[in-house]
Every structure is written in structure tokens, then in C-alpha cells.
Amino acid sequence: MNAGPARLPQSHVTLEYCRELGVELQVFTNQNANAYIYHESSAALAGKPMRWRTAKADVYGYISELLAKATDQGALDARLTAQDKERLIAFLQSFGAIKGKADGYAYTGTDRRGYSVEPGAAFDDGTVLGPVPTLSDVIASGVGQRFAFEFGYDQAMLMFQPVGGMDAIPYALAKAIGQNRITYGAKALEVKDLPDGAEVTYKDAGGRTRTRRADFVVAAMPPMVMARLKHNLGTDITAALKYAVPTPVGKIGLEYRSRWWETDEHIYGGITPTDTDLATIWYPSYGHQGRRGTLIGYYHFGADAVAYSDLPHAQRLARAVSRGVKIHGDKYRTELDHSFSVAWHRTPHIEAGWVDWPSQTGPEYKLLNRPAGHVYFAGDWLSHVIAWQHGAFTSARKVVTDIHERVMAA
């Protein structure tokens, strides 16, 4: 089974397996109103980190103003009845916190933006964060383009992560199956379909070549790795395996001596998307209020991931930190203690974060979802939920069910 990213959506399949396996979960927060959106190449407000809450207040405010104006002026009368219009404007006043008709439904800011001085005791009624950028600048900043992320079926709250890390799932699976049934450190060299079974030749942890035979083989390697294996399954299989497109993915962990993002910036979990080559910065969803903590300093794909992975770690780090200080200031460098980076596309036996298919309706994908004699393929890459545990679990279950039915029918 390929491992998906280190968080789980509310996939009931994954959650049921975790419960059955005794994998302890904790809430993963990929949304946080106090995290930033950072665009340094935007047409306006470039280089100014904007809190999610502020970005939403301004974008929702201005689009509410615009739509209320257009509705009120009759521009949408072909689409809206008088009653629709009245209800729509009532919604927009709530959604955007805009002024009334007499003030042209103007958006002029709201405490949803946040405060420069928080309200408190007695006469401290707070100072709302200002000034409010113009409509044109807010649109040109592009911050609104980030909002759809959290509407995605896979990304909406609530999410989970296993306590102790994502590998808690394979460890729990190994325990449930019995460690003695698993051969670790075995590098597959060849898969052979036979008239009445299949066999795998591999190099064991001690470097010796061994062959094992079974009624069936389930190959759960990434397809581009499997494609290079010696096999007798036919050239169509090789071509189909190569048809999957590996996605380069990189991450860097930055361990800090303090949790300055919590104490100084009030960011507890969540993500700061950027238009830099970091792609995103992720704040930890656990260990809140602790003494130390680890950020994900980049989590990027494609060309950015390749560019960073071409560098030695020290240069990856220097480059990532130089971007981070633009958002979080000098402490991003001065509080740093340790770091670790990974480029999945350069990791042996994995060679990608995940794969994409140019088509999941064409002959290649179809071919791999059928057994090649006594050899089956499984993994998130043979699902419609690629890169998530849900895809790996459902694929595994599908293949096991297929084999079960085949044996029962024989």
C-alpha cells in the first residue's frame, strides 16, 4: 500500500480501518483563520501576508457589495424574481457585513478582519485591523483564489492524523497481520506468472537472492517502479505501468526552539499558501502550547519540488528559510534548531509523492485493474482517490475480494 499524505479526510473507510486497527487519531486542522495567504507576485498588495480571516472578510465583503448593487439595479431580473432579490440581498448583508441600500450596500470593513488591538476589559473595545484595501486591490491580490481549497471534498474540515505519525497505520496493519508473515528489506527483482500460481524473486536484507512461490501475487509497488521489474506479464502491462505519471513532491521539516507561530502570531495549526516556490507552509496540529515544534516549511509539487530536490539539504534549507522570513520575520531563521527534507521522487522504491493518470477510462488503467494471470495490482494509484489512504484501502479491499471470489468459484 502506498502511503497517502499525512492527513486523513473524513473517509469513513479509512476511519473504520483505523478504529478496527486501534490507530489513535487526533484532529488535523488544515484551516485556520489566523494563518496567512502570502502573494509576492500579485498585481496588488504584493509581499504583504494577509490573515485568512482578513482575506475572507474583504473578498466576501466586496463581492457582496457588487452583487447587491447589481441585484438592486435590476441587472439580474432575467434570473431573479422580486422575492429572490429581496432574499439574496438579505443573505449578502449577512455574508459580507455590508451597509444598507441607503449607503449603496458598501463594504467598508468589519471586525471579521481581526483587530490591531484586541478588545478586553472595561473600555477597551478594540481597534479593528485597518486600513481596508480597495476593491480593485483586493481582487488583484488574488487572495480569493485560495478559498476553494477548503471546499474540496477531500480537504474540508474535519480531518485527522494518526497520533505519532502516518506510519502508525502500516505498523498497526503489520501487527494485525502478524509481523512473522512479512519479509522486510526485500527488494523485488522479478515477478513470474505461472500456470498454477506466481512467483517473486527478490534480494533479501542480507543480499541473497531468493524466490518464493504463491497461488497469487498482489503487486502494490508504484507503477513506474514495477514497470522496471523483470516479468513475464507482457509488454502491454509494462506500457500500462509506464502510462502513469509520477508527481515530484517535496517537504521540509523545520524544528524550532520555540513555538513562535503560536505565542507571537496566534497560529495554531492551519496552512499558509504562498505563490513562492515553497507552495505552502503548514503549522503543526498537535503539541499546541508546548516548548518546541516543527513546521512544514514547504510542501510543493512539480517543478518546485524538482528544483529543490536538485540541491543538497543545506541549500534547500537556506532557500526555504529565505522565503519564510518574508512572511514571519527573522525568528524564522533565528529560532531554527534542526531540519530534515525529503524528495519523494528521489526516494528509492517510492519515486514520487503519487501518480496521475492521463486517463482513467483508457485501456492502460483498465488493464491494470484486471489480474495478469495470477498477478494482481493494488494501491491508491488504482483508485479514484489517489494520494489518500482511502484509495489504498479501497483498492486493497477490492483486490482481496476479487481473489476471494475467484478462489471460491474455482
Added chain:
Amino acid sequence: MNAGPARLPQSHVTLEYCRELGVELQVFTNQNANAYIYHESSAALAGKPMRWRTAKADVYGYISELLAKATDQGALDARLTAQDKERLIAFLQSFGAIKGKADGYAYTGTDRRGYSVEPGAAFDDGTVLGPVPTLSDVIASGVGQRFAFEFGYDQAMLMFQPVGGMDAIPYALAKAIGQNRITYGAKALEVKDLPDGAEVTYKDAGGRTRTRRADFVVAAMPPMVMARLKHNLGTDITAALKYAVPTPVGKIGLEYRSRWWETDEHIYGGITPTDTDLATIWYPSYGHQGRRGTLIGYYHFGADAVAYSDLPHAQRLARAVSRGVKIHGDKYRTELDHSFSVAWHRTPHIEAGWVDWPSQTGPEYKLLNRPAGHVYFAGDWLSHVIAWQHGAFTSARKVVTDIHERVMAA
């Protein structure tokens, strides 16, 4: 200190106190895409629970369609440049997942709505939840009126709750101060300002009347309770204390034999707002994947809270459950094991969930924020963050600072 509701916003003041006091926190999730919005009196879609994710997909889809149409047709040319228009439409296509210009920017649904059959292995590409209600019905359903809740400064993610319950905070404070310095079970009867101090007369836990004298007294009782105390602080003080308007608030806890909202409906934390007299149903933010769990079956204010509190518990329960089954079905009744309800406005010494001030700039509020001789007032009700721990902490700090400065200057 009055206790705020059982959750904390990202108030750095509250979080700093919790850290200093060693109060362990866990994430509180008051947003969840899988929770419902339930409107039974709406002009359309009445009585059909709608998932938050579905409601957002439809509302954001349709308002994006409308605004893109109006923008494209030039209805907003007085407010938007050609470049603004182009960028705005690009945003709306992302925000609403709408079709392109050739298709009139139509919203026709998206997988953001959720699935009736989830995608999975091999050829299971999922069935997107349908059918998509009409624009007119979505607007008339009023679901969009619920969205602004989570944009509020106090309500946006991320939030926390103390592990074990909100009273972990007063217990931690008591421990830090020293339990031996606190007299429990003491009912205040009288407060007297004296030329060189103040004294409090109270009935102790054993029923004996006692008087204690100190340099200063800080009265942290709710104002309407304090107003009935015998005192020599003047009639203006009594009038000012009575000026605060107590808010009736009720809650019911429903303990279930199973966590059916998780296993059957995939709701892990979050809130279902309703237009019934329940106001809201809250799913627990902790104990996920456990064997049993407790919902908040209503959390309501004002007239609803008064109506329920007039009933004995068994009738409160029956009424609350009869509403809940309309959203969640029979298991809302059949899986129920225990229950408990509280009406804060009927709870001795508390008498409200919190108070509101008709004005926080008038003479009454001002008067109570000054000492009455050697008697000070403190509590969330003397802050601009009423009903939250932040208000209580900042008020306490303010009063302690005032006394400190007074003593140092003397």
C-alpha cells in the same frame, strides 16, 4: 470570574493563562462540513437537513453565477475596470466552480456538494450528490444565512477546550492561588465599604454567619445577583448593576450508547444550526472513534431557553429528542442512554448564561468600572468580550492592576 461557554477562541490572553496554569487544551471544532443546516420553516427545501459542504457548494455556486453574469454584462462597469472584471470572473470560477462564459457561467453542481456514492477503487468514480436545487430554492432555503457565524472573530477556527471540561480553568487557578486561601460554599449576604477597607458578611457552608474584613473587596458575582446584596455603596450602584440584562441560556447533554453521528453520518465535531427551538446541536470534539458519546441536544437563548426551562427535565428531553429525530432519524431516540439539562438563568448564584448591556458607553457601565470606595467589580460582564474567558481574564487583570497601582501610589 464568570465562566464563559465551553470553548475558547484563539484569544492569546486566555491561551497564555492556560499555558501558565498548566491547563491541557484540545482542539474544539465548531466547523464541520459534514454537519447539517436544518431549516423546517424556510420558504423552500423545508425539513431537509443539508450538509454544510452541500449548502456552501450551492450558495457559492449560484452567487458566483449571478455575479459573473452581471459583471460580464457590464452591470458593474461603474465600479469595475476591465482588468477588475477579468480577475473577478476568474475568482468566481474558482470560488463557485461555475461553467465558462459560453455556458453563461452556470452553476450546475460540483463534487464539493459531496457524494451519494463515494469514489473508491478501480472504476468506482463516485456519484456526486444530487439533484442540485434551483437557484430560487437555494436562496429561499436560507442556508446561506448560517455562513457568517464562522467568520466571526470569536468563532473562526481554530478553537480550543480544556481537556476534562471548562472547570479545569478554575481548578487550575485555585491550585495556583492555594486552596487554603479560598472559602468554598460561602453565600455573600452583605458588602460594606469602610473608611480604610471593606468587609463581607456571608453564610458559610455550615450555615453560620461570618464577617471578614480586607483592604479591598473584588466582587465578581453576576451584576443582577450583586444588585440584591445588602451594601452601602449607594443606590446608583444598585441601579447600574440592574442595568445589565441577563441572557437566559439552556443546554441539554444527550449521552448515547454509540457514536452513530460518527459511524453512520461521518460527523466528527461541529454544529448543526436549526430554526427549531433547539437552536443548535453540537457534536463532541473529543473521544472520536470511541464507544459512547454525548451530544449537546440544544444550546439556545432567550425565549427558547425560557420555554424549555419552564418544563421538568423529562419534558425538556422529550421535546428536544422529538426535534432531533427529524434531522437524524430514530436512532436519536433509540440509542439514547442518559441525559442532563441545565438552565443557567435558573441556576443559583449565576442566574444567566451571561449579560448584555443596553449601552457600554453610558453612566451605568462607567460607574461599575470604577471602584466604589474599596470595592471593585470584575467579570466578563465588565469587558467588551462578554461570555468568553478572555473577558473574565482581562477584567480580572485590569482590576488587580488598578488595585496594585493604587496601593503603590498611597
